[in-house]
Amino acid sequence: MSLEEWTHSLQDMRQQAAIAAKVFIQRDYTNGTVCQFQTKFPSELETRIDKQQFEETVRTLNNLYAEAEKLGGSSYLEGCLACLTAYTIFLCMETHYEKVLKKIAKFIQEQNDKIYAPRGLLLTDPIERGLRVVEVTIFEDRSLGR
Amino acid sequence: MLHLRVAEPMRECEYSQISTRSSTPMETPYKKRIPKRRKWQAFPGRNKFYCNGRIMMARQTGVFYLTLVLILVTSGLFFAFDCPFLSMQITPAIPVIGGVLFVFVLGTLFRTSFSDPGVLPRATPDEAADLERQIDVANGSSSGYRPPPRTREVVINGQTVKLKYCFTCKIFRPPRASHCSLCDNCVERFDHHCPWVGNCVGKRNYRFFYMFILSLSFLTIFIFAFVITHVILRSHRYGFLNTLKDSPASVLEVVVCFFSVWSIVGLSGFHTYLISSNQTTNEDIKGSWSSKRGKGNYNPYSYGNIFTNCCAALCGPLPPSLIDRRGFVQLDTPQPITPTNGITMYGSTQSQSHMAAATPLLQSEPVILTDEAFLPGRTSLGGPCSGALPLGGHPTPPTSTPNLSCDNDMLPLRNEQSDGLRHHHTDGGHHHFLTPEEAPSPPGMLPCGSPLGHSHTIQGFYNPASQDSLHEDSVRGLVKLSSV
Numbered sequence: 001m002s003l004e005e006w007t008h009s010l011q012d013m014r015q016q017a018a019i020a021a022k023v024f025i026q027r028d029y030t031n032g033t034v035c036q037f038q039t040k041f042p043s044e045l046e047t048r049i050d051k052q053q054f055e056e057t058v059r060t061l062n063n064l065y066a067e068a069e070k071l072g073g074s075s076y077l078e079g080c081l082a083c084l085t086a087y088t089i090f091l092c093m094e095t096h097y098e099k100v101l102k103k104i105a106k107f108i109q110e111q112n113d114k115i116y117a118p119r120g121l122l123l124t125d126p127i128e129r130g131l132r133v134v135e136v137t138i139f140e141d142r143s144l145g146r
Numbered sequence: 147m148l149h150l151r152v153a154e155p156m157r158e159c160e161y162s163q164i165s166t167r168s169s170t171p172m173e174t175p176y177k178k179r180i181p182k183r184r185k186w187q188a189f190p191g192r193n194k195f196y197c198n199g200r201i202m203m204a205r206q207t208g209v210f211y212l213t214l215v216l217i218l219v220t221s222g223l224f225f226a227f228d229c230p231f232l233s234m235q236i237t238p239a240i241p242v243i244g245g246v247l248f249v250f251v252l253g254t255l256f257r258t259s260f261s262d263p264g265v266l267p268r269a270t271p272d273e274a275a276d277l278e279r280q281i282d283v284a285n286g287s288s289s290g291y292r293p294p295p296r297t298r299e300v301v302i303n304g305q306t307v308k309l310k311y312c313f314t315c316k317i318f319r320p321p322r323a324s325h326c327s328l329c330d331n332c333v334e335r336f337d338h339h340c341p342w343v344g345n346c347v348g349k350r351n352y353r354f355f356y357m358f359i360l361s362l363s364f365l366t367i368f369i370f371a372f373v374i375t376h377v378i379l380r381s382h383r384y385g386f387l388n389t390l391k392d393s394p395a396s397v398l399e400v401v402v403c404f405f406s407v408w409s410i411v412g413l414s415g416f417h418t419y420l421i422s423s424n425q426t427t428n429e430d431i432k433g434s435w436s437s438k439r440g441k442g443n444y445n446p447y448s449y450g451n452i453f454t455n456c457c458a459a460l461c462g463p464l465p466p467s468l469i470d471r472r473g474f475v476q477l478d479t480p481q482p483i484t485p486t487n488g489i490t491m492y493g494s495t496q497s498q499s500h501m502a503a504a505t506p507l508l509q510s511e512p513v514i515l516t517d518e519a520f521l522p523g524r525t526s527l528g529g530p531c532s533g534a535l536p537l538g539g540h541p542t543p544p545t546s547t548p549n550l551s552c553d554n555d556m557l558p559l560r561n562e563q564s565d566g567l568r569h570h571h572t573d574g575g576h577h578h579f580l581t582p583e584e585a586p587s588p589p590g591m592l593p594c595g596s597p598l599g600h601s602h603t604i605q606g607f608y609n610p611a612s613q614d615s616l617h618e619d620s621v622r623g624l625v626k627l628s629s630v
Contacts, residue, residue: 024276029300029309029321032447033335069465071458079461083357086253097463130267130468132317 018140025058025134035065037126037134044138048119057111057123058134064107068100101127186471190268191331199471201260203344204329210259210344217255217362220402221248223395224369228376231393235379240372247365254358255343262467263348264334266315266323274316281311303446322447324428338427347427350467353460356417363407363414370403421459422452 021044028038039058041051078096082089108125116123116136124135186199194203203210221244229241269277281296296311298318309318312325315332319325324336326346335349347355373396380389390397420430424447429435435445449455 022272022276024273026318027320029302029307032302033321069463071454071462075463076457076461078463079457082464083461086250087257087354095464095466098466101466127466127468129270129273132266132269133273135272 019137020140021138023136023138025136027132028062034069035126035131036062042136045121045136048121048138049116053115057115060107061104061126061134064100064104068097068104182474184471185469185473185475188475189469189471191265192329193265193331195471202262202471203259204339204341204346206328206341207344209341213255213342216402217248217251217365220369220399221365223399224373227393227395228373228399231376231380232372236375244365244368244372247361247368250361251358251365254354254361257354258340258347258351258358259343259345261345261351261354262469262471263346264336264350264465265329265346265348265467265469266317266320266332266334267469268314269316277311277316277318305444305446307446322426322429335426336428350465356414356421356460359410359414359417363411366403366406366410369399370407373399373403422455424448424455424459 023042023044025037025042028036030036037058039055039062041054045054075096104127105125108123112123120139120141122137122139124137126132126134129135184199186195186202189195192205194205194207195201196203224244225241229244232240296318298309298311300307300309300321302321307321309321311317312319312332314325314330317332319332320334322335323332325332326336326339328339329346331346333346333348335352337347337352337355339346340355343355343358345351376393377386377389377396377400380393384392417427420427423445425435425445429445433439435443437443449458
């Protein structure tokens with residue numbers, strides 16, 4: 001490869017952080033169809049992040065989803081009110097689930113900014129993957145000079 | 147020397163370029179020239195979208211228009227011909243109540259038909275590859291023979307539930323989800339595909355469906371009762387024949403309502419039973435939680451008491467749509483570079499695993515699809531949703547054979563449709579290797595034959611004997627109806 005080609009390819013690489021791997025945290029169905037993710041620590045992340053930290057993140061996520069799908073007085077009230085207004089009420093206000101989803105999006109953003117990005121990782125909001133997986137993107141570790 | 151000089155600027159931008167926002171905006175000028183498409187335009191399932199993605203329906207909507215016309219015409223005739231007399235003779239509350247019921251029926255019908263039933267989006271290529279890798283590791287992949295069907299077992303509330311792998315969507319289906327062959331989507335908490343509403347009935351629109359059939363039952367009974375009242379009252383005054391001459395529409399209404407009442411009310415009863423026991427039509431027909439399957443067999447999803455089950459199904463939180471129809475198609479995350487020595491082999495293995503994914507999947511696809519797709523497709527016929535509003539002795543709705551023959555060009559499947567619930571083993575003669583891009587069927591471009599050219603309803607699909615006694619009667623009644 002000539003010098004021009006090599007510097008050109010390096011410039012390309014510099015423009016985008018290169019993905020080394022993706023890890024997928026699958027759903028945990030042991031409690032039924034509620035949205036929960038497995039807290040098992042994937043081996044690919046061992047070198048990048050603390051196990052406790054990661055499990056804490058997933059556990060908080062699970063709690064947030066449980067809150068969204070909780071059956072209780074307030075959700076029943078919302079359901080009945082919606083039925084009585086022929087569901088037109090959702091044209092003006094958003095559902096409880098949607099409110100919690102916004103909270104989750106903020107939480108993930110926060111976690112990425114504070115914890116994951118400095119370690120070369122990126123969490124993808126599960127809603128963008130149809131609530132099937134939590135996608136963790138592992139970026140190449142350039143500090144090793146490769 | 148050169149190497150060292152270049153390494154330094156690279157070090158300072160190690161991780162700072164990671165965008166922590168999950169959706170990367172299009173930045174480079176090249177990308178701005180491509181017109182933005184909405185996600186519904188690139189949707190891989192067999193659905194129709196209207197109003198720029200706001201409305202979502204199945205591909206066959208003919209029967210839905212029939213339902214709509216029947217409701218509108220019958221109600222219209224009622225308001226035009228019977229209500230004036232009734233409001234004067236009895237009370238003006240009759241057209242008012244009728245009007246409220248009518249509006250509620252239409253509202254719930256539209257809500258059921260136009261909303262997303264709970265479609266699961268298909269796996270991204272990365273996910274599919276990752277799953278493939280996991281499955282290969284678990285099975286100890288051998289190239290000689292067809293790999294066994296892919297299942298995962300999970301214990302839910304003490305019951306062992308098998309999660310099946312969906313070859314079309316490339317995911318392990320969550321419990322209670324099923325793949326609808328007519329819409330070519332996996333749907334969460336799949337109940338059945340209802341041609342009368344022109345959509346699947348699943349997690350997100352089941353309550354609207356139930357409200358629709360319940361309110362339609364009331365409306366049908368209401369109209370039936372008051373038309374009879376009208377005819378009787380008028381006959382007292384003017385004689386029966388004169389009444390028929392003055393109000394011929396009443397006869398039509400009575401006929402339509404008479405046949406509808408049995409099927410719609412029966413259907414409402416059946417679904418009331420399903421809701422109170424927290425089962426789906428799919429599970430009920432398969433007898434998944436029937437005590438006849440085994441002593442320890444029970445429904446792990448039931449909350450234990452009828453009240454909670456009903457509240458959960460009807461008043462529980464409404465999950466949002468997972469497919470984001472009106473969002474814009476984003477470019478993928480940064481492309482993996484071709485690795486040099488020593489770096490993790492993600493980029494290079496990706497394309498290989500795609501091909502590896504395509505090959506074994508297509509080999510074993512017919513086995514699962516014939517089983518899974520059979521039920522959702524057939525349920526709409528032998529199931530409770532048939533038999534409603536039969537006209538002229540043709541009760542069977544048009545859709546029967548699942549459109550498997552159109553899916554992924556698997557033509558040999560067409561001959562195997564009529565064989566019922568048995569598993570089919572491929573002869574290994576039709577290995578049609580599609581590239582991964584071709585595999586998910588693009589919307590509206592399937593090389594299908596005429597969708598109406600299907601075989602008619604299977605006989606004996608229902609096995610009432612395997613159900614428990616509580617709803618045996620209603621099921622038998624519906625089976626009789628469907629053969630009317």
